[in-house]
Amino acid sequence: MRTYLTLFLTFMRIGGLTFGGGYSMLPMMQRELVENHGWTTESELADYYAISQCTPGVIAINTATFIGYKVAGVFGGIFATLGVAFPSLVIITIIAAFLQNFADLAVVQHAFAGIRVCVCVLIFQAVRKLWKNTVVSTSTAIIFGVVFILSAAFSISPIILVTLAGISGVIIKTVQNKEVK
Amino acid sequence: MILLRLFFEFFKVGLFSVGGGLATLPFLYNISDKTGWFTHADVTNLIAISESTPGPIGVNAATYVGFLTDGLIGAIVATLGIIAPAIIVILIISRVLDKFQKSTLVQNVFYGLRPASTALIASAGVLVVKNAFFLISATGVSIQIPHLILGVILLILVNKINLHPALYILIAAVVGIIFKL
Numbered sequence: 001m002r003t004y005l006t007l008f009l010t011f012m013r014i015g016g017l018t019f020g021g022g023y024s025m026l027p028m029m030q031r032e033l034v035e036n037h038g039w040t041t042e043s044e045l046a047d048y049y050a051i052s053q054c055t056p057g058v059i060a061i062n063t064a065t066f067i068g069y070k071v072a073g074v075f076g077g078i079f080a081t082l083g084v085a086f087p088s089l090v091i092i093t094i095i096a097a098f099l100q101n102f103a104d105l106a107v108v109q110h111a112f113a114g115i116r117v118c119v120c121v122l123i124f125q126a127v128r129k130l131w132k133n134t135v136v137s138t139s140t141a142i143i144f145g146v147v148f149i150l151s152a153a154f155s156i157s158p159i160i161l162v163t164l165a166g167i168s169g170v171i172i173k174t175v176q177n178k179e180v181k
Numbered sequence: 182m183i184l185l186r187l188f189f190e191f192f193k194v195g196l197f198s199v200g201g202g203l204a205t206l207p208f209l210y211n212i213s214d215k216t217g218w219f220t221h222a223d224v225t226n227l228i229a230i231s232e233s234t235p236g237p238i239g240v241n242a243a244t245y246v247g248f249l250t251d252g253l254i255g256a257i258v259a260t261l262g263i264i265a266p267a268i269i270v271i272l273i274i275s276r277v278l279d280k281f282q283k284s285t286l287v288q289n290v291f292y293g294l295r296p297a298s299t300a301l302i303a304s305a306g307v308l309v310v311k312n313a314f315f316l317i318s319a320t321g322v323s324i325q326i327p328h329l330i331l332g333v334i335l336l337i338l339v340n341k342i343n344l345h346p347a348l349y350i351l352i353a354a355v356v357g358i359i360f361k362l
Contacts, residue, residue, distance in 0.1 A: 018237075062270075088235070112357065114353035119350070147296070147300035147304075161300075166297075
């Protein structure tokens with residue numbers, strides 16, 4: 001029971017402190033899940049993000065379910081997921097009920113101009129950490145480069161890119177093993 | 182009865198929108214056309230609010246629209262609807278992964294997936310940079326110097342002192358309000 005509560009509260013913190021969707025959640029997850037709790041590793045987080053891109057649903061929710069399940073089984077998955085959604089439920093309900101023009105307030109706009117800058121810096125740091133753990137060879141560096149260009153410059157769907165990257169992984173490893181033999 | 186339909190409609194959104202919160206938008210417009218529960222203007226308002234509040238965009242969207250449709254209970258039902266498919270799908274994938282984690286094939290797939298995942302996050306970061314540092318107007322695109330200065334200072338801070346990411350977000354929000362960014 002204690003584990004479920006810890007999962008719920010940890011993911012509630014992550015949900016309540018993340019601005020701008022699944023990607024900006026990464027720095028928060030690295031801090032809370034990898035550094036503070038040791039529930040997962042940087043490379044596993046990369047796995048979960050990759051799978052979450054190609055499965056239905058919100059990325060943040062999918063990642064929460066993955067980690068909750070890993071820590072404490074099916075109910076762990078459910079508690080973590082409810083935790084990450086809970087702050088949105090509370091905050092958005094209050095705004096929808098009382099503050100329809102919330103986003104137009106000058107003070108909110110100024111605060112978010114600052115927050116957007118901060119989110120950039122945090123994502124940059126998060127990518128650097130992830131890079132160290134996932135780009136480990138020339139072949140992985142090539143995969144990074146190709147996927148980055150196709151996604152950033154040509155907006156190719158993540159589903160296609162992730163599928164191709166998975167197939168490349170298998171081909172590269174098979175060829176390498178043959179060479180060793 | 183409307184609650185059941187609300188749950189079902191958002192269950193469908195959760196099931197069919199692949200790749201994160203913004204992918205839910207076309208589905209929301211579709212629900213609006215079909216049911217008249219909320220207007221297209223509500224959806225636009227929702228995007229603004231979602232970008233100015235914490236939490237995953239998909240969940241924020243469900244809560245907001247659910248509240249407009251049927252108050253607090255509507256908000257809860259729509260939110261549960263959008264997260265339910267993700268929980269089911271990810272729990273199944275987690276189970277399968279548990280079984281095959283040791284297999285060389287799965288290991289090789291992940292070898293290719295991990296750098297791709299990092300690249301996709303980096304590519305999403307590019308979009309965030311565009312929104313944070315550049316002002317796009319009728320006359321053209323200009324870089325916003327004060328935002329850039331804040332970014333550089335934050336980057337130095339993040340590298341020098343390892344505080345919780347949320348603290349940097351708070352600092353950035355306060356700076357944004359004080360300097361009217």
